[in-house]
Amino acid sequence: MGKHSYKYPLPAVTVDIVIFTISRRGELDVLLIERGDAPFKGQYALPGGFVDVGEGYREGATQGESLDAAAARELREETDLDVERDDVFLEQLYTFGTPDRDPRGRVISVVYYALVGMDVAPRVRAGDDAARALWAPVRSTDALDDDSEALQIVLAFDHAQVLRVAAERVRGKIDYDPRIARALLPAEFTMNDFRRVHEIVKGIPQDSSNFSKRFRRMIEDGRVEEVGAVAGMQDRGRPSALYRFPEAS
Amino acid sequence: MGKHSYKYPLPAVTVDIVIFTISRRGELDVLLIERGDAPFKGQYALPGGFVDVGEGYREGATQGESLDAAAARELREETDLDVERDDVFLEQLYTFGTPDRDPRGRVISVVYYALVGMDVAPRVRAGDDAARALWAPVRSTDALDDDSEALQIVLAFDHAQVLRVAAERVRGKIDYDPRIARALLPAEFTMNDFRRVHEIVKGIPQDSSNFSKRFRRMIEDGRVEEVGAVAGMQDRGRPSALYRFPEAS
């Protein structure tokens, strides 16, 4: 036993999460946390934390939690949302490990991304460090040289790059993975809600007529079903039917 | 200075690579290494090794190599192939970090996958531990209960699962990412070579006629070009034209 003893330096491993939702203003928002300590104190960063590795890299050691579990835990801690209970979409995105991305030493970050419904997103501020959490439009973290009227947020570490990769993944996936739109929508939604989710994620307008055909196919295939009521009061115009995703799917 | 000192246990981080090629027998092959030490001594595993993290997680420490660099280095060490020089496709796949996947302690593996051309694959045995390297059909690592005639290979660690994820990624990507087929093909190839690569990767026959239409579109768009010669001797039948991918693309 114990003959194995590893004396080489080891990195720290964190799990960070890019949590997306759709704001009431119709924008793609991401959850940011204001840093309370150096480095980057006072700047905004993606939520994240060290993976519980038990007793670490040692023969016979306890080995702690899985990466998926760490991500789910992080989500719970920051938002009070549970992957199971609240139908949150959570998936591994990419692992970032460039040297010098963290001045405290070599840190490798396994990044996940999550999608939470516009109906449950407000519950986030119930979390631990409510005051430090902020839903910010993804747009506000882009580097736009000209448009000076909009609020600009400069992210800590390499998180601007991380966010860009995450947003691109969601954009590229929404067309063929129905779980994306499903996770972002509330339990009941109109066809227009559905279309607008696609518009917001992809950033380009979707023809409502063509979208309707696509939606009809989904109904025929049983991928969505009518709930048998119409949407509540609107400013004007004909109210739309309400739909939902079937339980088992 | 030095006020920061992290006393918590840390995991080890490795980079493993799933290296695919297409064998002369027309199968999807993966490069395996026979393990020389415990655990799993004598069994086959994916090539991989620890990431150089410099002085590790310590304030002011040197931080070593990037993950991409570690993967490229690993590829060079095991196969004598260079990502730049030899047109090898190399991309991060997924990070595996389940507890107890390695009995030596907590190990988190950032897995990459690589695609090498059928023409350069034979050069692999020039590598360091030539005797320990083996090109094995991916099929031979699947758990098939019935077909007892074929050679079965049981992989070390959770590498059977890793390999499955990698193969699925390639399968799902070959249809929309032209770099996949390009990396697997030699510099000059026939339309049938191209079709067979798709058949081998996807595991289902591709109609040569429909494939031809698709190929013609690629020619019209300049994504492939005729080389102006015909393939060498075959057993019988009409010889086919040779094509290549244009330089800049």
Added chain:
DNA sequence: AAAATAGTGTCTGTCAGACAATATGTC
């Protein structure tokens, strides 16, 4: 000519994009 492989043509169904038309609600 027969065999074998290379490559083309045709038909059909699905689906996206553009745009016109109709339906149903509020004020």
Added chain:
DNA sequence: GACATATTGTCTGACAGACACTATTTT
């Protein structure tokens, strides 16, 4: 009725799957 929004319909072009057909080589 005027207006706003919801929903359906039509035309077109791109493309995949199935399958019949033609072309060019070796034996």
